[in-house]
Amino acid sequence: MNLINTQEYSLSQLFSNPYRKIIIPDFQRDYCWGDKTHGENKTDIISGFLDTLIDEFNNNRYSDVLLGKIDVYQQPLNHIYLTDGQQRLTSLYLLLGMLYRIENNEEQKQKIKHCLITDYEEPHLQYAVRESTVFFLKDLILDFCLEKKSLLNDKYSNAKQEELINNEETLIAYTIKNQLWYFNEYDQDPSVISMLLTLSAIEKKKDALLVEGFSSFVLDKLKIQYYDVQNKKHGEERFVIINTTGKNLTVSENIKPILLANIQNIDFSKQWENRENYFWKNRNINENIADNGVNDFLTWCFQIIGQQDEINLIKQAKQRLKEKKNEQYLLEIQSLFNALNQLIKYLTDKKFQTQFQFINDNEEVKDIINLRNLSSEKQHNILLPLLSFISKFQDAKEETYLFLRRLRKNYFDFKWNDRNNNYVDWRYILQMIEGSNNIEQLLQFDITITPITLIQNINLNIWFNEEEKIKLKLYTHRVNIEHWEDHESFMGDLSFLFKVHAVNMDNTVIPIINSDMPIDFENLKREFNNYQSIIGLISNCKNAVQNIPLANMFRLFRLFIGCNKVGHIYKTTRGQFEGVLFSNLNREHFSKIEFLKLLKNTDLLTSCITFIKNRIKEDDIFNLEIFTVDKFIKAWLTLKVFYANEKNTILSFYDANDTGVSAYIDKDRNRLVNTEEFSLSNSICGFAVQSGFGAGNYVHYTNDTQWCNADIIDTPFSAIAYKEKDRTFEQIKQNNDTINYIINTLIG
Template sequence: MNRNIRLEGGENYSLSTLFSGDNDKVVIPDLQRDYCWGNEDVNLVGPFIDSLMELDKSQNLTMGLIYGYYDELCPNHLQLCDGQQRLTTLFLTLGVLNRLTQGRYKTLLMSQYELQEDDNEPYLLYSIRESSLYFISDLVSHYFLQTDEKDKKLMSINDITTCPWYLNSYKTDPTIASIVSAIITIEEKFLGKSMENLIELGDFISGIEGGRPHIDFLYYDMKNRHNGEETFVVINTTGEPLTANQNLKPVIIEQYRDTINCIEDKWEEMETWFWQNRDKTEKTHTSDEGMSEFLRCVRLYYADTVDNYVNSIEDKDRFPYKTISFKQIYDLFKAYRRIYELDYTERNDLNVNYNNKNNRGKYTSEQLYSLLPTLRYVMHFATVTDNDIKRFYHIFFSVAKYQNVNNSRTKEGKTDVPIMRAMQVVDDMTDKDVLCLRDSAKLNDQEKSKLSFIWNNLENRELAEMSIVNAENIVLFDRRIKTVLDWCDNSIERLDFYTKKIKTLWWGDCRNNIDPLRRALLTCQWNLYPITVENKSHKTLGWEWSQWFTFFTKNDILVKEFLESNLSIDDRIKQFDDTNNPYYSIIKEGKYLGESLWKNLYDYGNIIILMEKERAQANYCIFMNGIPYPKHELGGGWKTPWRWENLLYCNHTHYDLTIDYLYDEKNGYQVLIWSGKNKSFIPFKSLSEVSSYGFEKCEKGREGWISHYICDVNEAKALAIKVAKWIDSVGN
C-alpha cells in the first residue's frame, strides 16, 4: 500500500497530489451545496474549459485557495469546504481526458487498491447525498475508466441513462444532472483536438509529470467543521501572510449564512467571474487577485471618512465585514461586473481593468477615479443604460488623463482625496443624464464645456459626442479641448474642421514629421512662439505635447486664424522674404531644424542659438540676423562661437586672441580682433599684419584691430572667416 498524503496548510498542491494515495479521498461533505457549474442557466463549464485551453503552459499557475479539514473518523479524507465547483470540474475534465488518451490519467481517478481490492471508490466523493456519492463511483468505474475502444461499454455520456447501473434515484439528483451536462460540454470542447494537445492540457491540469509546469492550489486548513474564523495565520508559498481579503470568504459566509439565501452560490459566482476575467497574459494572476482588488474597491466605495479611505487604499486592516454587509458586496459586484464588461473603445476610453502590470494587479489612482464614481452612478440610478454608463465613465476617465487625482496635503495639513470628491458628484446629480452636470460647481471647465456643446446639439447628440471624442483624441490636447470648442460657436461642422486640420498638421511623431510646420509658424512672428519652457532659460519650437498645449492655449486666437487660412505650409515658407529676421535661415532651410533633436533654442533678439539638445555641450548653431555661424566654421584653431549681449565672439584655442562679430543696426557689421582676454595663452606676434585686410588699430585689450563697417552680412562673415584662417596658417 502506498503511503497516504495529508495536506499541510499554506502549501501548494497539484491535482496529482490531491488525487493520490491508496486510501486518500477528497470529500464534498454534506454541508456543501449541489454541483451547479454544468447547469444551463449557470453555464460556467464552457468558459472555464476555454480558459484552461488558452493558458500559457510554460510556468506554474496557482488557481486559488481551497479550504478543508481532516476529522478523526476519516483521517485520510480531506473534507472540502471551498473549491468544490472548480475541483469537481477539473476531476470531470481529467475523466474525459482519460477516455480520450487511452487511460493516461486513470491513476488520478481511482487508486489501484480501490479498483482491485476494495469497493471502487474514486478519489472524489460527493457526500452531499447518497445518490451523488454512488453516482460518482459508478461514473468513474463504468465511463471514465473505459478507455479501450473494443471494450468501451459507453460511446457517449448521453447513453448512461440506459445502463443498468444508472439508478432511478440518479434521475432526480440535481448534482448528477449538472455533472452529466458538464461532461457533455467538456466533450464538445475537445472535439477535433489532437492527441498531442489533449495530453499537453491534461498534463498541465494534473501535474502528473513531476517537475513540469502545472496548475496547483493553495491549501488552507480550517482545522474542523466549525472553524471559519481563524483565517489570518496562513502563509502562502512566498512565506508572507495572506491578506485579510484572501481569507475573507469563510468569515463572511458564516456571518451572513442565515440571512442571505444561497450565499455560497453567490460567492462562487463572484470567484468564477474573476477567474474568467483574470489577466491571461500574466502567469501570476489568479481569481483571488481580482477578487481581492474588487473587495478593496468595496472598502473604498463605502469609506465614510478620509482616514477609512486611506486605510483601505493601503490595506492596513482587515475587511470590515460586520459593517459592510454581504448584500452590499454582492450588489456592488453586479454593478462592477456590468461596468467591467462594457466596451469603451468607441469613445477612445481604455476598458476597466484591474490587471495593471506596473501595480501588481491593483488599480491606479487614475483608474479608481474613473471606476468608483461610475460605480456610485450605476448604484444610484436603477434605470441607466449601457450608453449612460459609458457617457458618465468617459467624463471621469478624461479628467484622470490630465488632472492630478492622487491624494495630497492641503495648506491646512489635511488629506485631500479627489476620488472621494468625484464620487460626491453623483450625489448632486438631479438626473441620470450626465448633461445635468454641465453647470456643476464640482466639475472642471474642460468637461463642462464639452457637456454644454452636447447640450446645444441635442438633436444630433451622438454626432456631437463622437466629434468631441475625435477632438479629444488629438494627443497634444490630452482631452483638454475647451480652447477648440470656444472657437466653434457650438457648430459640429466647425469642430470637425478644426479637428481635421490640427490632426493633419500635428498628428504623428512630432520629433520627425512637423519641422515644416515649425518653420511656417516662425513666419507668423508671434511673441509667444517659440514657446517658453517653464523653469528653463531656453525656449522650444515645440517638442513635448504639453508644450504644444501651452502654445495653443496662449495663442488661441492667432492659432485659430492660422488654421483658417488658405495659405499652405509650403507657401508660407516660400513667400517669407524678411532677411533681417533672426529666424530667416531656419525658416528657409530645413536642414537646420533637422539637426536640432529636441527643437530647443535661445532667443536673444537678433541672435538665435539653435541647440541640438538642451545643453551647450552638444552641438548648436548660432544665427545672427538670420545668418548661421556653425561650430568650428572659423577653423580648427578656434573655439566654438558664442554670444555676448548683441555680438558674437570666438576665442582661439592656443593664442591670446579673440574675434568679435559686431552688428550696428544703423551702420552694419564690423569684425574686431583683439588680445588680452586670455593672458595665460601665447601672444600672437603678427597681429598688426591684419591691416592688409583693411583692419585699423583700435583701443581694445592689449592690442585691437577692427574692420570698417560692412553692409552686406555675407561679405562681413567671409572677412571674419578669412582672417581667422589666416591666423591659423601664419602662426608665430
C-alpha cells in the first residue's frame, strides 16, 4: 500500500508493508521520552503517554484515536525518513515489541510481528542518528522481543533476582543488559538509555496492557496523519522550524504568487489555473486538493530546467523573480505541461505501456497519477528526460518511442550492478537532448563532437557505445533486435549476446565486443533462442516441464560454473551450516565463459552433461574423505539431478526461505544413522532454518509424505525409514546400492 499525503494511517498500515523501513535520519535528536529529565515535573513522558492509551482503550476501544501527525520524506521508495514525530512513533514501536512478548493470541502475535520486522528480518524502524542505536534496536527486536527469552537469566543470584523483582523499573533493563548481544558502548548511547527506561515503564504497566483486545486497539485504532515534505532538504528545514518555533509549514507557502509577480500577460495566469484544474481532476483518490499534483509537476520542471536533483521550489522561484526570468520560466513550465499531456496520449498506445511496465515492475502506467507514483529513480531516469524530449521535439511519437526504449536500457544499467559501467546519469541526458537536433543525433550522441558540462562526482560513461553501434549495423533486423532487447534478462542491452557470438571455443576469457566484429545473423538468432529456452526453464519453473532433463541439468551446470556458490547463508548464524540457492536465477551467468560457450552448441543437454561429468572427474566430487560442505552439497545435488532425470521428474524448485540446500559443517551432524560412519549413503542434505522463537538454527528435512521421492531434494535415495529410531544398517546398504547405480550407470 502506497502512503498518501495527509491521510491517517494505523500502526498496522504504517509498519506492515513487508519492504518498508521508517528511518530516523542523522539530523534528528536522540530518543528521550523515557528520560525523566525531559518530562514535565521531572517525570518521564512515556508513563503519561501509556496512561492516555490505556484510558482511551477503556473508554473508546472501538473508535479511532488520532495521535497527531508525522512529517516524512520518502526517498527511495519504501525508505521513509521521519523529520517530526520520532518520539511518539519510537515509543509506539517499543510498545509493540513488548506487546509481542506478552500477547497470548498467536494470530495477533503474527500481526504484531509483521509490524516489527520486514520480510528480510530487518526492523521496520531504524535509527540513523548513531550507529550503536541502529545495532541495539535490531538486536532488541530480533533477539529479545521476538525470541521471547526468559525474563531473568539463570546467572543472577537468588538475592539479585529478588532485588530486581522488587524494583520493576530496572527489571527489564537488567535483563536486556545481561543478553549476549548487549555491548558496553550501549551504556553511553542516550537513545538506548531512554529506550531501556521506556521498556521499564511499559513493563511496569504490563497488567493493564494484558487486557484482551488491547494489542488490536494499538495496531488498528491508533491513527497517525502522514505528511510528506517531499525531500531531505525540505525535511531538514522543516525540522529546524518545528524545533525552534514550534510551528509547522503551511500550504499557503507556494510559488504561484512569486512566479506570476509583475507578469502583464494574463495568459500565464490562465495557464496556471488550467494546470491547477488538471491536477484537481487527476488527483489521487484520497487527495482533496490539487496542491500535491501541482507541486510534483513543478518539481519535475525545476529539476529539468535546473538539471539538478535537490530542488527548493520557493528558493528557485524567488531566484527567477530576482533575475527577472520568471516569464521565461513560465513559458518553459507550460511547454513541459504540454509535453506531459502528450505523453499521457502516447500511453494509450500498447507499445508505450509495455515499455513502462518493464520499467515499473510490471505495474501499469497510463496516466498522471501513475507517473506521480513512480519512484524518484524512475522519474529521474525515465520521466524527466521524456518530458524534456517531447517538449523540444513535440509531436514525434515514433521518435519518442525509440528514445523511451533507450531510456529503458539506461534505467536497467542503473538498476543492475553488473551494468553500472554503462549507466549515463539523467542530468547528462538532459544536456544531450539540448545539444541534439534530431533523434538520430541524440541516440548516437558523441561528446567529442558536441561537448557537455561535466558534473562533479558524477561519472560520464559512453552513451553510444560499441553495443549500440553493432545494433545500428543490424538495423535491417530491427524487429528481431527489439524483440531480443525486450527479454527480461537484457532490457535493452545485448552485449552478452554479442559476446556469445564472438567467443572462440578455445578462449578462456570473455571477449570484448567491438563494432567491427562480423555478425552471422542466423547464428546470432540461434544463440538468442538457446539463451531464451534454457533461461526460461528456471525463470519460470512452470516452463520446466517442457524440457525436464535440461531444466534439472542446467541448474547443476550453473552450480558447477559458480553462478550459485555454497557458503554462509546470510539469514542465519555463522558457524553451524552452509548452503546454496540451487534454483535461484541470478545474473552471475553473464560473467561466466562456460555459459557463453554452452550457448554456441546445438545440443544444450549433451553439452551440459559432458561439462558436468568432466568437472566431477576433475574435482573427484564423490570422494568425501576430506570433507567440505561445498563438495558434499555438489555431490548430493549431482546425484539428485541424474536420478531425477532417470525418473523423468522435475527436481523440486524449492529453495526454502532463501536459505537453500544446506548441510552442517560438522559432517557427523549430517548422518542418517548416528551409530554408523558418515558416508554419502549415510547422510542427507536439507534446507537451513533460522528460528526466531527459541528453537535455534538447524537443517530441516522433508516430511513423511515426500520421503524418498525422486523429485525431492531433502530426502534419501531409497529404503531409509522416515523415523530415525526405525533406521537400520541394512537400509543404509540399500541406499548405497542406489547411489552406486547412479554413479556407475547414470554418471559413468
